[in-house]
Amino acid sequence: MLARDRGAVAPALNLLDDTRPERRREALDLLEVLESDAPAPGARRIGVTGAPGAGKSTLLDAIVRNLRDQGRTVGIVAIDPSSRRTGGALLGDRVRVRAGAADPGVFFRSMASRERLGGLADATHASVTVLGVVFDYVFIETVGVGQSEADVEMVCDSLLFAAQPGAGDTLQFMKAGLMEIPDVFAVNKSDLGPPAERTRNELENALGMSERDAGWTPPVLAVSARDGTGIAELMATLDAHRQHLLDTDTLDARRRRGASAAVLDALERRYGGFGLDGIGGRAAAAERLNAAPEGAFNLLRKLSAEIEDRLRKG
Ligand SMILES: Nc1nc2c(ncn2[C@@H]2O[C@H](COP(=O)(O)OP(=O)(O)O)[C@@H](O)[C@H]2O)c(=O)[nH]1
Ligand SMILES: [Mg+2]
The missing domain is CATH 1.20.120 (Four Helix Bundle (Hemerythrin (Met), subunit A))
Known part of the structure; x- marks a missing residue:
């Protein structure tokens, strides 16, 4: 793991999943070594949340392509809802396909969650720790259904909210008082035109009214995961947020x-x-x-x- 050998990742993650007592001790040993000996801060940890269908997986696929073009490696943890509500739909199908396409620079792992991330926070954190040693970027994809934003915020450095144009979910999201959690908003499907533009305005207005940390106003970007519009700008914005965390000494x-x-x-x-x-x-x-x-x-x-x-x- 410390040599950033990709081949070590799957066995390490399997060890984390193993519930036998002696293997649990070994898993803790591993995490302790990584925590103390791996160069900090390691990978960039970015959460991606948003309603089902907003285009998180498609967006992640576009992001992964952008990063791979620059020679960056990527690990992905998809928190699978597997709940009755979503009928067990898999989150990261698109990225999974890419990750399976024999690119050693991309690693995909899905984790089952029942109603929410809670209780899985430690497992997610452990997986992100492992992936963060070997890969340049770690993404955590989760369905935004309220509590999961607060949970995923705990495992990432930057939280990206993917908004669905014209959907009531943005409004609901604002009502639920979750506006303070994401660091960057991306209204996806800008290729749809006016509905995307309206949603972007709504979000910008709502953000103008919310209280935020000093020094960082979450940008609202228009992107199209489908045709690639705004992806480079989105990456630059995520970089800027990272820089903000470093400048203000808050990453740690x-x-x-x-x-x-x-x-x-x-x-x-x-x-x-x-x-x-x-x-x-x-x-x-x-x-x-x-x-x-x-x-x-x-x-x-x-x-x-x-x-x-x-x-x-x-
Ligand atoms: N028009 C348009 N459709 C998109 C875009 N991104 C994703 N979609 C479509 O939206 C649907 C949901 O996408 P998916 O990535 O599975 O959403 P997720 O549930 O948030 O992961 C799919 O049919 C995608 O093809 C986009 O930028 N423009
Ligand atoms: Mg998805």
């Missing part, structure tokens, strides 16, 4: 926040609220995670040991 804090959330998720899933109470509760654990000089996976091991110790002593 954002990653740390995401890692903390993943570790808390893992602890809660494994030991429950009762287990977390044994080390002072969720808030106390979060505080320790945020202040930890060692990495999150390192602290995961330490906190697990403390909880097990408490449980043994009763």
